[in-house]
Amino acid sequence: MLKYFSATLIAVWSASVLALPRWSGGVGYEARLEREVNPDFVETKGVPQIFARVSWTSWEAQLEFSSEKGASSAGALKVQSQTVGLSGWGRYAFLEQKRWRPFAEWGAGSYFDQITSEFGASTTQSRGKRPFVGVGGGIFAVYWNHLLVETGARISFVRERKEPLAAALIRIGFVF
């Protein structure tokens, strides 16, 4: 996993010039398409996130943080999950002169899970992780030099899943 982060950072730094970086940050919403336990059915799940980004002309590096909870039961069996996602992304934004700029991105990260399984008096807590890598793209614009709006899509390949995770994203933020 460390090598993925290193590769991303090296790519960004190696492409940067002497331009001053611009920082931005904000909130986002990720709508994921996930196959259920019966893989013939697909469910959508919404996950909120916050992000921080630094941009050098067309190259950008972004950190994302997300949090989600889940609860399910069957009879007296109950399973609760709490997941924190942390990832780093390298991005390249095209068409520097345009208001709406398409971008391509790639990145890596991990989901950190805490699972609480209960049955009657028996309870067990487990901590696990699910590293992933992903690629994606989208389009963004900056209004009044500060208001960032963005939409995009990405596919993530999670180590503990057979199928990739597809997601659509929207973000809104402030450029400093």
Add this chain to the structure above:
Amino acid sequence: MRIGIFAIFTALLMGCADSGQKCGNKVLALWPTEAGDYKFQEITLSTLNDPYSLSGGAAKIYFEALIGGGGFSGKVARPRFTRAGDLCVPMDSASAMAVSMYARFEHLLKFEASLGTLDMLQWPRKVGLDIHVRSNDGMTHNNAHYFGQGDSIAVLPYNLQGVPLGLNPGVMAHEHFHGHFQKQVIDPINLRLRPAFDAESLFYSGFHSAFAKATVEDLDRVDTRSARGLNSFVLRAWNEGLADFYGGIYSKNPRYFKDSLPTLENARALDARVREFMSAKSLQMIAARSVGPQPLVSNSYDQGAVLARVLFTLANSGVETPEAFLVRIMRRLNQIPEAITGQFELRVLEFGDVLPVLLRDFPLAAPQCAVLVRALSKELLTKNFPQCSNTSVRR
């Protein structure tokens, strides 16, 4: 240039996406302990190559799948796991149930291998969890069924507060046994009763199968005024009783229904007092008074419970180990069709008529005879177990 850099990095990332060790074959499953309570334990699945797709040598597990004449349709269940060290931890109750169910059938496979009865059935077994079907009695929850046509087990959704049916070892073993009875008893009887040439079936072969004669397990369509029709209910009683018995020996719990379906505890208790079977004449009287098959089906379960108690009591009477007695019973299942088919359409069988077949060559001393005296009428006892005729017990 930029596109090229992006393409190279993308290829590198995607190429590395699958690297690293995935979650192995050790899973966290809800499992009964030796003391009989249920705890989350690490279970190693030796017949499952890939825990992300529940299809292996022991079973194919389906979740919320459709079921038809050929069994389940669609793909097998894909549980969601997170990895904690080398342990796969299910992330939701559906995943936990599905993987625990696979573990159960792997345990059943090993149990049958230890008995030497593995070759009596086809593996992997097909099992569905949270299957949405409606029983003939209208139930959509808290039940499980074996479908002979597709050789599949369907567990309906469970909404009580006990052990889910799919996790109850005795219940799963009960349903699993129905596969044995289908193959060893029902299918051969249907084959024997099917006429070699039937002009009627020639005419109706192009029409809906409703016109065909009911098979012996099709209780909704039998003619309850005929011996053949009523014998289907006798067969059902034997099927359910033997399944109860198998479940009790496998789970080592004579009251395994209690954990999931407490209202059935006493009715299906294997360690309850043995009582006499209902007579064929009484069965005919019930049939004459009944509207629809449901009262007769209920009666079949009741008489099945009597058979199960007889067998369970004999299994624990000290002649041999319960498992050895179970093997004895299972090896004699294929003798039932020959013993009864000749009379199947001529007279209504007695519920106790299965015992002489199952207990052939079983040594009967006073304790064993005492059980049979309680269960059988004097006439049946004298005819089939003359060595027990002089045993008297208080009923």
